[in-house]
Amino acid sequence: MPRVVFQGSSYEAAGQSVLDCLTARGHSVPNSCRVGVCQSCLMRAIRGAIPEKAQTGLTPTMKARGLFLACQCFPTEDFEVALADDVIRRVEARVSAIERLNDEIRAVRLRPSSPIEYRSGQFLRLFKDARTSRNYSLASVPSLDDDLILHVRRFSGGLVSGWIFEQLEPGSVVMISEAFGDCFYLTGRPRQDILLLGTGCGLAPLYGITRDALNSGHRGRIRLYHGSREAGGLYLTEQLRQIAAAHSNFQYRQCVSEGPPGEGHCSGTPLELALKDNPDLGGWRVYLCGNPQMVDAARMETFLAGAASSEIFADPFLPTGTPSTPPPQIDASASTARKTSSSAT
Amino acid sequence: MGLYEDIGGAAAVDAAVDIFYRKVLKDERISRFFKGVDMGKQAAKQKAFLTMAFGGPNKYTGLDMRKGHAHLVEQGLNDSHFDAVVEDLGATLKELKVPDHLIAKVAAVAETTRKDVLGR
Numbered sequence: 441m442p443r444v445v446f447q448g449s450s451y452e453a454a455g456q457s458v459l460d461c462l463t464a465r466g467h468s469v470p471n472s473c474r475v476g477v478c479q480s481c482l483m484r485a486i487r488g489a490i491p492e493k494a495q496t497g498l499t500p501t502m503k504a505r506g507l508f509l510a511c512q513c514f515p516t517e518d519f520e521v522a523l524a525d526d527v528i529r530r531v532e533a534r535v536s537a538i539e540r541l542n543d544e545i546r547a548v549r550l551r552p553s554s555p556i557e558y559r560s561g562q563f564l565r566l567f568k569d570a571r572t573s574r575n576y577s578l579a580s581v582p583s584l585d586d587d588l589i590l591h592v593r594r595f596s597g598g599l600v601s602g603w604i605f606e607q608l609e610p611g612s613v614v615m616i617s618e619a620f621g622d623c624f625y626l627t628g629r630p631r632q633d634i635l636l637l638g639t640g641c642g643l644a645p646l647y648g649i650t651r652d653a654l655n656s657g658h659r660g661r662i663r664l665y666h667g668s669r670e671a672g673g674l675y676l677t678e679q680l681r682q683i684a685a686a687h688s689n690f691q692y693r694q695c696v697s698e699g700p701p702g703e704g705h706c707s708g709t710p711l712e713l714a715l716k717d718n719p720d721l722g723g724w725r726v727y728l729c730g731n732p733q734m735v736d737a738a739r740m741e742t743f744l745a746g747a748a749s750s751e752i753f754a755d756p757f758l759p760t761g762t763p764s765t766p767p768p769q770i771d772a773s774a775s776t777a778r779k780t781s782s783s784a785t
Numbered sequence: 786m787g788l789y790e791d792i793g794g795a796a797a798v799d800a801a802v803d804i805f806y807r808k809v810l811k812d813e814r815i816s817r818f819f820k821g822v823d824m825g826k827q828a829a830k831q832k833a834f835l836t837m838a839f840g841g842p843n844k845y846t847g848l849d850m851r852k853g854h855a856h857l858v859e860q861g862l863n864d865s866h867f868d869a870v871v872e873d874l875g876a877t878l879k880e881l882k883v884p885d886h887l888i889a890k891v892a893a894v895a896e897t898t899r900k901d902v903l904g905r
Contacts, residue, residue, distance in 0.1 A: 473833060473843070473844055473845070474844055475836075475842045475843055475844055476842075477829065477832055477833040477836055477843070478829055478830075478833060479829050496795060497795070497799070497832070736821075736823070736824070739824040739825070740810070740824050743803075743806075743807065743810075743824065744807060744810060744811065748803055749802070749803050749806070749824070749828045754825065
């Protein structure tokens with residue numbers, strides 16, 4: 441009889457779905473339709489094979505991350521599971537360097553004490569202390585970079601970003617979570633065209649995805665549009681120009697939304713400029729990261745321009761502590777913290 | 786065989802969902818009701834709706850339909866908008882070369898939700 445393991449307990453799943461098995465034992469697992477459509481009951485496999493049916497309708501990156509629908513999952517062997525965004529593993533990491541990217545943004549390079557498995561474009565949670573943490577996107581590529589590299593923007597009054605800017609230095613030891621998020625590069629369709637749109641330090645995941653794709657031998661066109669209000673908000677421009685010079689299928693455009701076009705940059709938002717250059721996105725894969733309004737609008741507009749809904753990967757950076765989200769106290773176990781913010785505060 | 790199997794099951798829903806949702810968003814008669822919605826969530830809802838309309842497994846009740854559309858009824862959602870959605874659905878299925886008699890059945894299933902959607 442297969443058993444379901446969850447939060448340290450093990451239960452017999454007598455022909456039950458994982459959802460029914462856990463809720464019958466008093467666990468709270470979000471759910472709604474219970475027929476595999478609404479995706480409210482997403483969970484993550486830690487150990488054991490995921491039945492194929494339990495991943496019906498999920499995006500390729502969700503599948504690759506081991507997410508499944510608990511209501512459609514009837515395990516045939518012992519199966520350890522977690523809520524989709526629960527931190528089940530934390531490790532110590534040493535700061536190896538902090539680099540200035542522009543006035544507001546620093547690259548924080550971390551060496552974890554034991555290896556962290558991640559994909560470029562995912563994010564992890566950095567803990568200031570047991571109660572305070574924020575999500576930051578990874579700009580590094582596992583096969584290219586020894587360090588985990590985060591881009592951190594300083595927010596005025598930001599509890600965690602202020603601490604990072606003022607207190608952290610090479611040699612500091614911090615706690616980080618494992619990696620989360622469904623916005624990352626997947627091999628398998630090397631000729632597909634890829635559009636990447638980002639604002640501010642939404643460049644972090646896109647920088648990782650771009651380098652990961654090129655390093656994996658991606659052949660399709662890769663178009664990166666990075667936007668900021670002013671030219672001073674752009675960064676890594678020289679590195680990206682060099683990458684573009686070395687790879688004929690990669691193009692990079694700097695987009696400045698306020699003020700006239702200037703040296704090296706165009707006037708407009710990444711979304712406007714990208715759609716002008718590429719009005720038909722049928723067959724494209726799209727990555728959207730950064731400002732949540734931009735991400736929402738771009739999700740709609742790139743879909744209307746022909747991108748399939750299952751090929752649009754988005755990571756909106758929601759600021760912590762906005763009225764719609766709970767106050768900025770994320771529990772150490774983080775079981776209540778939802779996958780929302782990235783590189784914010 | 787039931788309607789859901791005849792029409793092609795989950796694969797038919799997957800094939801139809803983007804075409805249908807794009808038509809709805811571009812339909813000037815109804816696009817205003819979709820302004821500012823979260824597209825990620827909306828795509829899952831469209832899928833749930835199509836699964837239901839195709840006669841597939843679903844647990845949506847009249848009460849869900851009422852609750853889910855009440856704020857739109859306040860904004861003036863009426864029969865003409867409901868008809869527009871059914872029309873877009875029919876056009877989607879035609880594009881996918883679904884035979885007319887099955888399209889009529891789907892429209893009939895969709896029709897059963899009219900009173901709840903419009904809050905009557």
